[in-house]
Amino acid sequence: MNGIALVFDNYPAFMAWGQYEAALVHALTAPRVNNRHNLPVLPLLLQLADVAKLRAAGDALPVELPHVVYRGVAGRGAARRVRGYSWTLDLDRAKWFATRLDLHDPAVFAVEATEETLAFYTDGRNEQECFLVLPRPSDFVFVDEAPPLPRVRRVWKP
Numbered sequence: 001m002n003g004i005a006l007v008f009d010n011y012p013a014f015m016a017w018g019q020y021e022a023a024l025v026h027a028l029t030a031p032r033v034n035n036r037h038n039l040p041v042l043p044l045l046l047q048l049a050d051v052a053k054l055r056a057a058g059d060a061l062p063v064e065l066p067h068v069v070y071r072g073v074a075g076r077g078a079a080r081r082v083r084g085y086s087w088t089l090d091l092d093r094a095k096w097f098a099t100r101l102d103l104h105d106p107a108v109f110a111v112e113a114t115e116e117t118l119a120f121y122t123d124g125r126n127e128q129e130c131f132l133v134l135p136r137p138s139d140f141v142f143v144d145e146a147p148p149l150p151r152v153r154r155v156w157k158p
Contacts, residue, residue, distance in 0.1 A: 003027030008041050011048060021053035028085075028131060029122050042085065046119060046133055058120030058131075063089060066114045069130045070143065072098030074106040082109050082140055085119075089128040091143070108143040 007014060007027045014020040024045055055061075069087035072094035073080050088094050091108065098106035111134065119131045 003030050004041065004045070008045060011045070015048075021049050022057040024049055025054065025057040025120055025122065029124055029129065049119070051119065054120045055118070058122045059124070061118070061121040061130075062123075062128075065118060066112045068110050069113045069132070070094035070108055070110050072096065072106065072108050074098050074101060074103035076104050079103070080105070083134060083138065085131050085133070087111065087113065087130045087132050089130060093127055094143075110141045110143050111138060 003023075004027045007020075007023050011020060014023045067089070069089055070091050070093075071082065071084060071087045073082050073084070075081075088097070094108045098108055111132070113130050113132055117132045117134055119133050121128075121130050123129070
């Protein structure tokens with residue numbers, strides 16, 4: 001659970017060993033819950049990373065870019081985090097993330113992942129996770145409220 005702090009504290013050594021990107025991918029994907037406590041340092045850690053090495057440390061992306069990805073969120077105010085890093089290729093998985101903690105106002109959003117925004121992809125936890133670094137502003141599409149998200153109200157048009 002403290003992988004991000006470990007990478008942050010030791011990034012010069014990881015870089016010298018040529019293992020920085022692999023360590024960062026592992027630290028970002030290892031926590032059982034999320035990385036919300038590490039948000040202040042993530043932009044810096046991502047800026048230090050070589051994108052090609054970061055992608056190589058993840059899994060091969062099973063789709064071509066650009067591609068629509070989804071993010072399940074819940075909560076109100078700052079807890080909602082629509083503009084997060086972790087997205088999924090799987091709409092049903094996004095629905096699960098939106099409803100798993102029984103928080104207020106669960107919903108699913110969609111955005112287009114591109115070569116410029118995709119940091120890496122991993123399916124290590126069967127989540128089809130796309131780790132995105134989105135520019136400000138980004139165009140999110142509200143997919144639907146949850147539960148149970150019976151249908152998509154708005155169709156994504158790339």
